[in-house]
Amino acid sequence: MNTADLGLPVDVPSTALFTDHYELTMLQAALKAGTAERRSVFEVFTRRLPNGRRYGVVAGTGRVLDAVENFRFDAGVLGFLRERRIVDEATLEWLSGYRFSGDIWGYPEGEVYFPGSPILRVEGSFAECVLLETVILSILNHDSAIAAAASRMASAAGDRxxxxxxxxxxxxxxxxxxxxxxxxxxxxxxxxxxxxxxxxxxxxxxxxxxxxxxxxxxxxxxxxxxxxxxxxxxxxxxxxxxxxxxxxxxxxxxxxxxxxxxxxxxxxxxxxxxxxxxxxxxxxxxxxxxxxxxxxxxxxxxxxxxxxxxxxxxxxxxxxxHPTASMVYKLVARAESADPKAPLRPVAKKSSGGKTSIGGRKWAARRLDADGVAEAEVVGTGPVPAELADRQLLVELVKGGEIVGREPLDAARDRHLAARAGLPLSATQLSRGEPVIPTEYVHLRSGSQ
Amino acid sequence: MNTADLGLPVDVPSTALFTDHYELTMLQAALKAGTAERRSVFEVFTRRLPNGRRYGVVAGTGRVLDAVENFRFDAGVLGFLRERRIVDEATLEWLSGYRFSGDIWGYPEGEVYFPGSPILRVEGSFAECVLLETVILSILNHDSAIAAAASRMASAAGDRxxxxxxxxxxxxxxxxxxxxxxxxxxxxxxxxxxxxxxxxxxxxxxxxxxxxxxxxxxxxxxxxxxxxxxxxxxxxxxxxxxxxxxxxxxxxxxxxxxxxxxxxxxxxxxxxxxxxxxxxxxxxxxxxxxxxxxxxxxxxxxxxxxxxxxxxxxxxxxxxxHPTASMVYKLVARAESADPKAPLRPVAKKSSGGKTSIGGRKWAARRLDADGVAEAEVVGTGPVPAELADRQLLVELVKGGEIVGREPLDAARDRHLAARAGLPLSATQLSRGEPVIPTEYVHLRSGSQ
CATH class of the missing domain: 3.20.20.70 (Aldolase class I)
Structure with missing residues (x-):
């Protein structure tokens, strides 16, 4: 089956091809090296908001769930990969059975975010997680950029x-x-x-x-x-x-x-x-x-x-x-094996050049002041402090490969209104400024969690 | 049939829905008023290049041809339009037989363009042409914006x-x-x-x-x-x-x-x-x-x-x-009836506000200097001057509803290289400036052609 039958001006048989070539070559090399099944944690976050924006808006989560569910390598796709010699037969064989079987947690759609917010967390084997990088980023980067602009316009428009x-x-x-x-x-x-x-x-x-x-x-x-x-x-x-x-x-x-x-x-x-x-x-x-x-x-x-x-x-x-949200998808922790009990080791790029990131599997919570207004985005590794336990931001979206986080679009719309209303008043200032609340990192312990 | 079956993260059954609501309501009103079949000419052009750019690059033409060919209203689409009460039964009946039967001429893909260049010219009944506005603009605005950036990067990269x-x-x-x-x-x-x-x-x-x-x-x-x-x-x-x-x-x-x-x-x-x-x-x-x-x-x-x-x-x-090319799709001429011999009358919006356009069905040619370098984009109505006859830019893409302008993608790529090489040297300056050649309008006669 083929999208050409549908008269779409595109002809792509599966979400599995919304993927960068290097994800498949990494998979092949890791399969050969015996590292492909290492338990891994990838996170989506942004290092900065667009110049002068006060908050970001998570959008596209529902589309991500559809894309993950439909990420399969059928005969047409495998034939293409074989013909182009993109990966070897062993990798094609592995891909033919692909089905994401891990867990995804994330900020629910419509929620606001800030620099460093772990907007999505994808856990499973390196092999199954690394393949999802491009399609997840495409969706979240595009949709969140549009939603952020929409939110500013909507607050400027008031009731109109x-x-x-x-x-x-x-x-x-x-x-x-x-x-x-x-x-x-x-x-x-x-x-x-x-x-x-x-x-x-x-x-x-x-x-x-x-x-x-x-x-x-x-x-x-x-x-x-x-x-x-x-x-x-x-x-x-x-x-x-x-x-x-x-x-x-x-x-x-x-x-x-x-x-x-x-x-x-x-x-x-x-x-x-x-x-x-x-x-x-x-x-x-x-x-x-x-x-x-x-x-x-x-x-x-x-x-x-x-x-x-x-x-x-x-x-x-x-x-x-700002047509894109500059989110990235980074390996932040991995184990030495596939064993679910093997300890996760935080990892991060360390080279200079401004592209460093913080290793470790993260939680996030929004701390409120005495009036119930957001005062900080708290991001941490290790245990969640008790006083933030009921303010956690990540929700379960995919559990053992099953989608559990679907919701009607109106739920995201309503959530966004509530989330924006919970920010300090200066959130909706249109002039350039800093993020309306700071991101605080807590409890960063290397090598354990 | 439905794109959901294909695992695409979108679910759109036909290019016919890449359409703005108002195109269908205009169709309905024109059908009722007896004006829907008036012979009409729409043109795609831009009033300006992005700030400081020296030339534009036509891209997406091949995708436009696919979209036009596949623009049909099947039972699923008609059911949606009926259920939402977007148009009445007479209009649905008309849409069920829709197939573009007119003519399309345009700048071939990869060609360069300037403000006022008639990049695409769509001729047929008002009804059949008006429906194509959104999908044609979506494709050309997006693809041309990307190609223009790509061309600047490619000329900056030289042989690398x-x-x-x-x-x-x-x-x-x-x-x-x-x-x-x-x-x-x-x-x-x-x-x-x-x-x-x-x-x-x-x-x-x-x-x-x-x-x-x-x-x-x-x-x-x-x-x-x-x-x-x-x-x-x-x-x-x-x-x-x-x-x-x-x-x-x-x-x-x-x-x-x-x-x-x-x-x-x-x-x-x-x-x-x-x-x-x-x-x-x-x-x-x-x-x-x-x-x-x-x-x-x-x-x-x-x-x-x-x-x-x-x-x-x-x-x-x-x-x-500059993520979009700001092209518009405007009715520039129309007859009083469907009769192919009825004279075309130039039409144009006249209100103040900077959005005026020039009426009349246009041709375009690129005039060269003695050294064979482009010196002007000449756009006109009426007969083409003899000295420009072999420098005309528009080619036939669709003839009586049949696609006649398909070509391999490499043809567009090669054409772009040649077209850019034919511009004055300052075309590839990266600094901001005026379009590298001026657009000249000639032979503008109102009410005849």
Missing amino acids: PLIEMGARRTHELSAVAASRAAYVGGFASTSDLAAGFRYNIPTVGTSAHAFTLLHDSERDAFRAQVESMGRGTTLLVDTYDVAEAVRTAVEVAGPELGAVRIDSGDLLLVAHRVRQQLDALGAHRTRILVTSDLDEYAIASLAAAPVDAYGVGTQLVTGSG | PLIEMGARRTHELSAVAASRAAYVGGFASTSDLAAGFRYNIPTVGTSAHAFTLLHDSERDAFRAQVESMGRGTTLLVDTYDVAEAVRTAVEVAGPELGAVRIDSGDLLLVAHRVRQQLDALGAHRTRILVTSDLDEYAIASLAAAPVDAYGVGTQLVTGSG
């Missing part, structure tokens, strides 16, 4: 709904994942039908300038739209002259007109004028939707303007300047 | 090969398209197995820090790798101490060692030291591969360093600061 409209500005399947991540971050709906289909996110949309230009007059176009979609529709009023279009729109649809959309110009100015005009025409309940290269700063600048909803495209799907 | 290693930094399927676009832009290979599988791009890779950390010593790790992959392999030498690792590497593999990889630190400095050390150890032919957040500027800064190849990740897949 945000529509995700960026499909045309990113890869067609990134777009679907971006809609999902935006929803987790607080967006209300999407223009992307594939995201509606796949994730049940509400979809919205009415018309583009092309629709007005197709007709002999703007009035004809508005009439055609209202006849098809009813008076509650949203009419696009900036194809020719905004004031004339607003007048025509209310003439055609009456004061029951649902909304007008403005897609160009100085939105602050135009929104005020359009609101005045609508009110003067008696269309007091007609809403104003603005769309035009908005980002969180533009949204914030419109806070006092008579705007009812925002459509956001480019800046959302490109992470508002 | 570039390896695309960014899969982990972007959506797992963007990554596949990014590898493809990077190859068009001049990269030699990729780490992404899915890209190797789908597009037959050479894949490469050997080992990560985790492999060294898995073993009891760096020597053990190197020995395991050499035993598995031979002396021609690439050993990663910056897990602990680079100088010690290089010594160990040559001891283990001998002077026949294929290459060493450096992934951190001041690459300029480290590369010089490693080269001296390798030469002192007699490993004169051992190559040096560097990888560590490289972009075109870092690559250029290493031009005089003893580096043999570059691996590029984040900055490639994020378009080196």
